[in-house]
Amino acid sequence: MLVYLGYYFLNERIVFFKINYKLLFIISTLGLISIFKVIGNGYPLMRCLEQIILLIVMFLGFDKLFENYGYERLFNIYLKITYFISILGILQFTAYLFFKIDIFPYPIGCNPRVLPTFGNDLARIRSIAYEPGWLAQTMLPACIYSIENIIRNKKIRISYLIILLAFFMTQASAAFIVVPLYFFITRFKKPTLKNIFKISIAIPLGLFLTQSIWWNKYIDTVQSFKSLKTGVFENINASSFAILSNLYVALNNNNLFFGTGLGTHPYSYLRNFKNLETGVYYFYGLNAMDAYSLATRIVSEMGIVILALFIVLIAIYLNFDDSNRGLINRCALAGILSFLLRGGLYTKFGTAFIIILFFRTAANIKGVEYDFSYNDKLQRNSRHD
Numbered sequence: 001m002l003v004y005l006g007y008y009f010l011n012e013r014i015v016f017f018k019i020n021y022k023l024l025f026i027i028s029t030l031g032l033i034s035i036f037k038v039i040g041n042g043y044p045l046m047r048c049l050e051q052i053i054l055l056i057v058m059f060l061g062f063d064k065l066f067e068n069y070g071y072e073r074l075f076n077i078y079l080k081i082t083y084f085i086s087i088l089g090i091l092q093f094t095a096y097l098f099f100k101i102d103i104f105p106y107p108i109g110c111n112p113r114v115l116p117t118f119g120n121d122l123a124r125i126r127s128i129a130y131e132p133g134w135l136a137q138t139m140l141p142a143c144i145y146s147i148e149n150i151i152r153n154k155k156i157r158i159s160y161l162i163i164l165l166a167f168f169m170t171q172a173s174a175a176f177i178v179v180p181l182y183f184f185i186t187r188f189k190k191p192t193l194k195n196i197f198k199i200s201i202a203i204p205l206g207l208f209l210t211q212s213i214w215w216n217k218y219i220d221t222v223q224s225f226k227s228l229k230t231g232v233f234e235n236i237n238a239s240s241f242a243i244l245s246n247l248y249v250a251l252n253n254n255n256l257f258f259g260t261g262l263g264t265h266p267y268s269y270l271r272n273f274k275n276l277e278t279g280v281y282y283f284y285g286l287n288a289m290d291a292y293s294l295a296t297r298i299v300s301e302m303g304i305v306i307l308a309l310f311i312v313l314i315a316i317y318l319n320f321d322d323s324n325r326g327l328i329n330r331c332a333l334a335g336i337l338s339f340l341l342r343g344g345l346y347t348k349f350g351t352a353f354i355i356i357l358f359f360r361t362a363a364n365i366k367g368v369e370y371d372f373s374y375n376d377k378l379q380r381n382s383r384h385d
Helices: 001-013 021-041 046-069 072-098 132-153 158-169 171-189 195-209 211-229 236-251 265-272 294-317 326-340 348-360 374-384
Strands: none
Touching: 001 236, 021 046, 046 072, 046 236, 046 265, 046 348, 072 158, 072 326, 132 158, 132 171, 132 326, 132 348, 171 326, 211 236, 236 265, 236 294, 265 294, 265 348, 294 326, 294 348, 326 348
């Protein structure tokens, strides 16, 4: 992103940077508050400064990309990348099914990782991503876009089926839960009897068919919520432990309303999560760097006030238009919901891209019908090019 911004400013010979100063003001204000919080709490200042610089570069960079190339073009690139990665994931599943070989043993950004399985030793595909959960969350907007186009356009394209198949084979519980949540939010904008009937059938059926994926984790997490007061979490799975231990830290760092500052959650974890009764857990420190959930990390580092404001902004800027712009906005909403539930990284795995995409497509356009032929036109143009 630094290379892109540097090229842009040098190529345009800009003296005064033409950037989104409102966005810069928001990040700078949060950064300034964080600096005072970090100093007051005795946390390392350098970690906070790194986060501020990262947020400024990534969010302003993506904002400039959208300004220069438009949301439709960038979203179409995202769809093509998702389609390509989905194909790689299906190849990975097939190779493991017949030969028990992981063709991508070195996911991007990490050392060799064992491919997780489910059921009768079937592979949970991760393609080239770090883990299946990250793959599912990254491709969730594309999954929603595929479903919506199948429903509205009454046409099933191979690319949509491949994306949906790859998404399902990740077996990622958090991403799966967002799908019915998305349709509940978007279909109840105008609660007609037809929509209510469809949702009342589809959501319970979908949850029933996928219960083997999320039910045990859900039960463990709910049953252990009572332990948030003590911080003693025993006999639960790794996912539930990561959720609850990091939430415990966020709720007990003595800075609930305005947090401890950007980048400080790992230090709050070490300072506040101490289980004196059972000693150090096998899972101790799991996802301490990112809090496992964007909502938890925002509460921990910026406080419940900022989280509440963020949710209010999402509600205000949610676009229910039947245009392609409105659909992309709602696809980005699904991505944000997923990151709030699972994934506390501000910029990695598409977080910054999805957030900027949401606000760039937020304005309602009245009187514009849904453009079913948008992707078809793009494909025809690309073939001619």
